[in-house]
Amino acid sequence: MRTILMTFTLASLVATAGLAADIKAGQAIYDKSCKSCHGADGTPNAAVAKMKKVEMRDLKSAEVQAMSNDDLKKVITEGMGKMTPAKTITGASLDNLVAYVHSFKK
């Protein structure tokens, strides 16, 4: 009986922890999928901006930081202007990635 209760408590704990976005996991995704264009810390890659002929916002800027999680997810999965969408990032990975972008501060 006690074992069953323990198992149940542990499972709930793990489930709760799973809800919190994992910034470290988000960083791994960012480094792999975003860094080449948006820099290690959100500073836009000037060569990419020039090649795409677009003014890229610094991801640390107040404008980008003011975007909600949902707004960021939309840009990432649907693209925006000259930004190509990253359609393969979904679910928890997307949550973690957005949490990591929101951790950028100027």
Ligand code: HEC
């Ligand atoms: C191939 C280069 C490239 C990659 C890879 C890329 N982006 Fe972008 N991103 C851009 C460009 C260019 C823009 C500006 C689009 C425009 O204004 O037309 C942009 C815009 C954005 C914006 C909106 C900023 C604003 O100006 O309001 C966000 C947020 C963003 N990218 C996040 C990401 C994230 C997160 C990833 C990784 C999944 C990523 N991007 C991958 C090129 C890229």
